[in-house]
Amino acid sequence: MTSDRRLQVLGAIVQDYVRSREPVGSRNLVDRHNLGVSPATIRNDMAALEDEGYIAQPHTSAGRIPTDKGYRMFVDQISEVKPLSGPERRAITELLGGAVDLDELLERTVRLLAHLTQQVAVVQYPSLRRSALQHVELVPTTPRRLMVVIITSNGRVAQRIVESTQDLDEVLLAELRARINAEVAGLGAIKARQRLGLVAEAFPPLDRPLITAIVQTIDETLSEDVEERIVMAGTANLARSDLDFPRTIGPVLEALEEQMVLLRLLTEMVDDTPDQPLAVRIGWETHHENLAETAVIASGYGGQGPQAVGQLGVLGPTRMDYPTTMASVRAVARYLSRFMNG
Amino acid sequence: MTSDRRLQVLGAIVQDYVRSREPVGSRNLVDRHNLGVSPATIRNDMAALEDEGYIAQPHTSAGRIPTDKGYRMFVDQISEVKPLSGPERRAITELLGGAVDLDELLERTVRLLAHLTQQVAVVQYPSLRRSALQHVELVPTTPRRLMVVIITSNGRVAQRIVESTQDLDEVLLAELRARINAEVAGLGAIKARQRLGLVAEAFPPLDRPLITAIVQTIDETLSEDVEERIVMAGTANLARSDLDFPRTIGPVLEALEEQMVLLRLLTEMVDDTPDQPLAVRIGWETHHENLAETAVIASGYGGQGPQAVGQLGVLGPTRMDYPTTMASVRAVARYLSRFMNG
DNA sequence: GTTGGCACTCTAGAGGTTGGAGTGCTATCT
DNA sequence: AGATAGCACTCCAACCTCTAGAGTGCCAAC
Numbered sequence: 049m050t051s052d053r054r055l056q057v058l059g060a061i062v063q064d065y066v067r068s069r070e071p072v073g074s075r076n077l078v079d080r081h082n083l084g085v086s087p088a089t090i091r092n093d094m095a096a097l098e099d100e101g102y103i104a105q106p107h108t109s110a111g112r113i114p115t116d117k118g119y120r121m122f123v124d125q126i127s128e129v130k131p132l133s134g135p136e137r138r139a140i141t142e143l144l145g146g147a148v149d150l151d152e153l154l155e156r157t158v159r160l161l162a163h164l165t166q167q168v169a170v171v172q173y174p175s176l177r178r179s180a181l182q183h184v185e186l187v188p189t190t191p192r193r194l195m196v197v198i199i200t201s202n203g204r205v206a207q208r209i210v211e212s213t214q215d216l217d218e219v220l221l222a223e224l225r226a227r228i229n230a231e232v233a234g235l236g237a238i239k240a241r242q243r244l245g246l247v248a249e250a251f252p253p254l255d256r257p258l259i260t261a262i263v264q265t266i267d268e269t270l271s272e273d274v275e276e277r278i279v280m281a282g283t284a285n286l287a288r289s290d291l292d293f294p295r296t297i298g299p300v301l302e303a304l305e306e307q308m309v310l311l312r313l314l315t316e317m318v319d320d321t322p323d324q325p326l327a328v329r330i331g332w333e334t335h336h337e338n339l340a341e342t343a344v345i346a347s348g349y350g351g352q353g354p355q356a357v358g359q360l361g362v363l364g365p366t367r368m369d370y371p372t373t374m375a376s377v378r379a380v381a382r383y384l385s386r387f388m389n390g
Numbered sequence: 391m392t393s394d395r396r397l398q399v400l401g402a403i404v405q406d407y408v409r410s411r412e413p414v415g416s417r418n419l420v421d422r423h424n425l426g427v428s429p430a431t432i433r434n435d436m437a438a439l440e441d442e443g444y445i446a447q448p449h450t451s452a453g454r455i456p457t458d459k460g461y462r463m464f465v466d467q468i469s470e471v472k473p474l475s476g477p478e479r480r481a482i483t484e485l486l487g488g489a490v491d492l493d494e495l496l497e498r499t500v501r502l503l504a505h506l507t508q509q510v511a512v513v514q515y516p517s518l519r520r521s522a523l524q525h526v527e528l529v530p531t532t533p534r535r536l537m538v539v540i541i542t543s544n545g546r547v548a549q550r551i552v553e554s555t556q557d558l559d560e561v562l563l564a565e566l567r568a569r570i571n572a573e574v575a576g577l578g579a580i581k582a583r584q585r586l587g588l589v590a591e592a593f594p595p596l597d598r599p600l601i602t603a604i605v606q607t608i609d610e611t612l613s614e615d616v617e618e619r620i621v622m623a624g625t626a627n628l629a630r631s632d633l634d635f636p637r638t639i640g641p642v643l644e645a646l647e648e649q650m651v652l653l654r655l656l657t658e659m660v661d662d663t664p665d666q667p668l669a670v671r672i673g674w675e676t677h678h679e680n681l682a683e684t685a686v687i688a689s690g691y692g693g694q695g696p697q698a699v700g701q702l703g704v705l706g707p708t709r710m711d712y713p714t715t716m717a718s719v720r721a722v723a724r725y726l727s728r729f730m731n732g
Numbered sequence: 733g734t735t736g737g738c739a740c741t742c743t744a745g746a747g748g749t750t751g752g753a754g755t756g757c758t759a760t761c762t
Numbered sequence: 763a764g765a766t767a768g769c770a771c772t773c774c775a776a777c778c779t780c781t782a783g784a785g786t787g788c789c790a791a792c
Contacts, residue, residue: 413754415753415754415755416754416755417753417754418753418754429754433754433755433756436755437755437756447754447755450754450755451753451754451755451756452753452754452755453753453754453755
């Protein structure tokens with residue numbers, strides 16, 4: 049990639065292809081974008097771009113379409129992400145501000161994102177591992193069964209059942225509850241787990257088994273992957289783009305059902321580029337066969353880079369409007385961060 | 391519908407069409423099912439069936455396909471639902487038995503159902519309105535903010551935030567918590583709501599505003615539709631059948647995103663036929679344009695008929711294997727009931 | 733490095749044709 | 763009266779063939 053104009057040509061091809069969904073030829077290109085040169089010149093550039101692997105032709109004597117590598121170059125070229133319009137921002141503020149609890153906030157966020165981008169949107173619940181604890185509650189539900197409720201400062205609530213071998217003592221529970229909360233309230237999960245180990249020592253040996261069980265349950269809950277959850281919206285948008293890539297919708301839906309795959313992908317993505325606010329994976333870059341023709345745009349929220357408490361993003365065909373979609377993802381991530389406590 | 395053989399013919403048409411996905415003609419029919427009569431005779435029966443609206447032809451000189459009315463007749467004809475095989479039952483028991491909390495139980499259930507039927511599966515969370523309360527917890531999260539956590543006997547946990555105008559008094563909260571639980575624990579939501587009104591009276595007027603707010607929040611949570619939730623799985627199965635009804639997948643996905651629509655449909659269905667264990671809606675019977683070519687099979691779980699605590703079901707093309715699917719839905723509903731406490 | 737010209741390639745779409753599956757009807761048989 | 767064989771008719775789906783048009787690559791000229 050040397051010439052400056054070639055970049056321009058690549059960008060034009062991407063834009064036109066995204067618009068028209070059809071291979072774009074040299075004549076059309078000079079007509080729509082005033083490049084100031086003749087089709088023949090463009091053809092030379094195109095040949096060069098094809099040699100370098102940025103574009104390809106479906107068949108001889110058809111126009112060119114961008115390759116994954118071409119999209120990648122295009123995306124990397126995007127420097128400034130354009131902000132949303134005033135009314136859009138106001139609408140978002142109003143929508144997200146009206147949410148009454150975390151579930152609703154995330155539900156509204158994911159719908160908003162799907163609506164803005166016209167793609168499939170995904171939002172991960174705040175990871176317990178990276179959240180700060182607000183409160184731990186011990187609720188006896190039967191004489192020998194206890195529900196441990198963990199509440200984070202960003203509003204997430206997790207529950208676990210603990211079975212006891214002996215009848216539960218209300219006084220002991222109250223003391224334990226106070227102790228645990230004094231120890232861990234306000235702390236991040238990692239520090240909290242360290243502190244939890246000390247709690248048992250303050251109690252008589254007779255009570256240790258129960259306390260250890262409880263502490264261990266909390267510890268597991270704070271560390272395990274099982275607690276990771278995601279919400280999704282906009283799958284109907286897949287069917288819209290179905291018209292052009294009909295064979296792909298099945299695999300994509302399959303991938304969406306594999307929540308673990310999605311979660312891993314999202315975290316990987318943002319971890320790989322900790323300094324960038326937005327992470328983009330295009331086609332094979334997802335390393336997932338079912339997503340070979342899909343692009344993913346993701347961002348952390350509720351904290352900068354590695355401190356992000358969760359991820360959100362959008363999946364769509366590689367042939368998507370990257371600038372606009374990236375703008376939406378970034379904006380929604382910011383608004384979600386703002387509206388989430390802690 | 392008079393002749394006995396005509397019913398047989400209708401059934402044969404339904405079966406063949408479900409298998410082959412192609413209009414079925416008279417010759418093929420007599421070949422595959424040994425009806426003991428000639429094609430010409432069948433043609434007469436088919437003409438009659440068409441007059442009565444049970445079957446139709448896509449175009450003149452094509453075979454017949456069942457109409458919604460035809461499927462309906464076929465389904466109503468199914469008397470005994472065949473049980474699952476031994477290994478299947480064992481696998482289900484093992485799978486559902488391994489769930490550690492309600493979220494996981496429902497998640498596993500919906501995946502199981504999707505897998506068994508190869509369709510889209512839907513499971514509604516136990517409705518708070520029809521669940522028995524187990525415990526209400528009041529957790530102060532900031533000096534003036536309170537989280538009300540409601541736990542039902544079937545393991546559902548709902549939370550709500552209550553803001554107070556004055557600093558919260560720990561002693562008062564303890565008393566209130568004890569009082570509320572003494573009043574409502576073990577009761578169904580309806581009775582609990584009645585009892586809740588009495589709680590405030592036992593406290594000094596000064597504390598009434600806060601208590602009223604709390605009680606009202608609980609009351610709302612127990613009554614509101616907003617708390618209804620569903621989980622879904624198997625949307626990828628839509629793409630499989632996509633090959634034959636490609637235009638329909640979009641609308642269906644849209645309908646699936648409208649969770650309210652689904653919820654209403656499920657409840658309506660089971661309410662309409664309170665005595666039947668299974669409810670079936672075929673095509674237009676759903677009264678929903680997007681589901682015009684979709685059939686829904688639903689069942690309540692966790693209680694007989696109107697006492698069911700929630701619904702579960704399956705959506706698929708009207709051209710589906712009703713007997714098998716119905717068997718799966720019924721079986722899964724039973725197993726879920728069994729594995730859910732309360 | 734750019735451009736015009738030109739021969740070449742390939743696809744998508746428009747007719748045109750045909751085989752086969754299916755129907756409805758009528759006359760006949762039981 | 764119901765069942766059947768025969769027959770003429772219909773219509774789709776599949777297969778050809780053909781062509782127009784868009785696009786390319788390359789070469790010679792600017």
